[in-house]
Amino acid sequence: MREFVRTNTSLARLSSSSKWLYGSFLVLIIAGFLSSVVLYYGSMGLGPSTAAQYFVGNADDPSATQILLEKSFRQLMETAHFHLFTIPVLLLILGHLFLLGKSEPWRTVVVVAAAVVTALHVAGPFVVRYGGAGFGWVMPATGIPFLLLYLFLAVVSLRDLLSKPPPRPSREG
Numbered sequence: 001m002r003e004f005v006r007t008n009t010s011l012a013r014l015s016s017s018s019k020w021l022y023g024s025f026l027v028l029i030i031a032g033f034l035s036s037v038v039l040y041y042g043s044m045g046l047g048p049s050t051a052a053q054y055f056v057g058n059a060d061d062p063s064a065t066q067i068l069l070e071k072s073f074r075q076l077m078e079t080a081h082f083h084l085f086t087i088p089v090l091l092l093i094l095g096h097l098f099l100l101g102k103s104e105p106w107r108t109v110v111v112v113a114a115a116v117v118t119a120l121h122v123a124g125p126f127v128v129r130y131g132g133a134g135f136g137w138v139m140p141a142t143g144i145p146f147l148l149l150y151l152f153l154a155v156v157s158l159r160d161l162l163s164k165p166p167p168r169p170s171r172e173g
Contacts, residue, residue, distance in 0.1 A: 011163075
């Protein structure tokens with residue numbers, strides 16, 4: 001953590017042990033997000049109708065081959081509870097690593113966008129469940145940007161971590 005309080009520190013300038021630690025974290029996070037795609041697709045598909053069906057249920061559909069019951073408030077709260085404790089920590093770590101990379105003004109916009117999309121995606125199941133099947137679009141509309149932004153934070157941080165350190169500024173003057 002001391003790297004975060006030093007001035008003029010970048011991912012490329014970290015010690016090799018820090019690079020191994022952060023690099024391993026980033027590779028595992030990328031793998032984790034890829035496994036999330038498989039789980040997400042397997043449970044609710046990628047379309048608005050299948051997402052709506054996952055939360056609202058399909059018990060009134062006579063053509064359904066598998067009956068899905070609507071998610072209860074308790075089930076939604078358990079999911080939200082888990083995500084509200086874990087995803088902000090992930091955002092904090094990925095955001096710090098991302099901001100330790102090359103200094104570019106657009107990086108703040110990416111971190112803010114990731115925070116906003118995170119909040120929207122955590123609220124999504126409630127919107128779909130209580131707004132009705134017509135709000136099924138909320139899950140892919142927030143889930144896809146969520147995934148892409150977090151993968152972007154991780155991949156760019158990994159790239160910056162593996163890049164050659166920039167030259168240190170001269171002390172002459």
